Amino acid sequence: MSAAPAGRLAVFAAFSAAGAGACSLSAVAAVQSAARCGASVCWQAGGPPAVPLAARLARRSAAVVRGASALVLFAPGAGSLASAALAVAAGVPVFVFSSAGAPLAGVPGQAGAWVPGSFVGLSCWAWVGAQAALPGFGCA
Numbered sequence: 001m002s003a004a005p006a007g008r009l010a011v012f013a014a015f016s017a018a019g020a021g022a023c024s025l026s027a028v029a030a031v032q033s034a035a036r037c038g039a040s041v042c043w044q045a046g047g048p049p050a051v052p053l054a055a056r057l058a059r060r061s062a063a064v065v066r067g068a069s070a071l072v073l074f075a076p077g078a079g080s081l082a083s084a085a086l087a088v089a090a091g092v093p094v095f096v097f098s099s100a101g102a103p104l105a106g107v108p109g110q111a112g113a114w115v116p117g118s119f120v121g122l123s124c125w126a127w128v129g130a131q132a133a134l135p136g137f138g139c140a
Contacts, residue, residue, distance in 0.1 A: 006037035010067060012045035014053070014060045021049030021056065042067075061086065068092050072119060075099070084127065085109050094127040095119040 013031050015022035021044065022028045035041045045063045046056030061083040065071060071087040071094045073080045084094045088110045095117060106112070107127055117126025 006034060006039045009034060009039040011035070011039050011041045012060050012064045012067070013041055013043050014046045014056045015044065016049070017041070017043050021053075023053055058082070065090055065092060070095060070119070072097070072124075076105075078105075081105055081108055088112070088127060088129065096125040096127075097122070098125065 011031055011034055013026075015026055015028060015031075017032070017035070019026075019028040019032075031041060042063065044056075046058070046060035049056075051059070057079060061079065065083060065086040068087065069092070071084060071092055073084065073094070073096045075098050076084065076096055085108045087094050088107050094107070096114065097119075106114075110127075111130035112128050113130075114125040115128050117124055119126075
């Protein structure tokens, strides 16, 4: 399997190009490398370092969802599932890759379920809203 060209990659960083505002979990070097390879990077997507980290991360997540045609998550935690809730509310498809099987948690504030799915030909989990999951009750 080959990766997509870097020019097709969009990265939303909660820190500056120099790493200002990063936390211990930030992938500064990886994002800088992606930028050097031609990825589109939105630096300080959640605001400048003066904005508290939690607020910057939430704002960055909202920016990601606004710019997405699909949201792909890997072993999502609470923050990622909050982003999934924004995506579902906006009608953006959500896919999860998890080595632990189906995600343990649902999407906060959204009725539905994780079902086996596929994203770019790879097996994963896809969120299906409750209305879409009810046979005979969809819009035709």
